[in-house]
Amino acid sequence: MRKHEIELITALAEGTLDDETQARALIASSNKARIEYEGQKTALAALADVQPAVMSDIEKATLHRDTWTALKTQPVAVKKTAPWYYRWSYAAAGLFLVVGLVTVLNTDGFSGDEAGTEELAISRDGGEAADTSIAAGGADQGAEAPSIAEDGALADDSASDDPIVDFFRLEASKVRAGQFATATASEADEQQSVLDKQTECLLRADLEGYEAVGEVSFADAEDFGLDPDTAYLIAVPTAEELGEDTPVVFVEADTCALVHTDE
């Protein structure tokens, strides 16, 4: 039978045709069509008697109890769709940072030279180590950074126009001088947990082959347009002895974003 004929017979059996003339003519002219029509009518009549199936209250209670119990032992995973403003927050934060940097750099009070002076003020007596808070343990505070010259200029004489870059260079030089703390969490488990977290963060920052040697926040970071509450992981190549040529990387501990690489 053709598709059109099947549809006609079905519609006639269901009683949904406005004009039954064509369908009636079809079953009158074809024995096969008539048998199909009667089959459809028989099935529909039998199915029309079917009552809706309902569960008893006891069955429902049992179903709820058993399902809930099973769910509690194996929790549900639901995709939590972040609201649009959350998804855009990273972009907004990046834009804000860029605008902030441009603003800072265009402000007279923060020219490159003055930033250098600021560093001088901090670093002359080694006090910058005291200003650097070590999150995971105590810093070797008070030790003067050997790479910082007495006049406050950076030892490598490579001060950039960007005070933030200079800032991280300064901190990197202190790291190379050993002025950072390794994680000294009180409990071994806690220490391992911190290390695992740091390792995962470095991997997220594509820093395979690096290890975190400390986690710091900089009390004087605000002077350079940075958030003083932001913690940074200090990472160096794994198992490499610290020296003048050691690359030092700073990664934001919260976002695992690579902030600065000093090589």
Next chain:
Amino acid sequence: MTTAAKDAVLLARVADGDHDAFTEVMRAHEDRVFSVCLRIMGDREKALDATQETFLTAFRKAHQFEGKSTFGTWVYRIAVNTCYDQLRKQKRRPSEPMPDYFDPADASAQEAVEAAGIRPELQEALSSLSPEFRSAIVLSDIEGMSLPEAAETLGVPVGTMKSRVFRGRRLLAQHLGNQNTT
């Protein structure tokens, strides 16, 4: 808020261990899910098992629910697939035959037949159909879903659904006719 969005919110609450949300989702769909399972499985106990398995699967896979269809359509599809799985397992492990002393006139058995809301010969005819035809008839002619809705639930084109319903009814009528003539 759309129905799909409400369903998504409810599912998220279930994931957070909200018992009220869980009860709300279950109550909204349990009768129809059970009905679909009962008509496909043809056995109350197995239908109850399939209903529970359906909700467990739905809650566990809730993160895959994208809201493209309603939660109802999605959960009925899970129900049908769960029943298919159980029927396949049943086929591999045929159940024990009824003992000789089993009396179908037993009051509790009679009660169960009445509670099923379907004549035994019709249930037998329905059970004789392949799962594809059976589910098409159950969704379309027993549960009263529209052809597009039933097609979406089974994940087939509307044309395929029309064909399955037509042929399913034909086979059902043949089976009922044979029963009447014997």
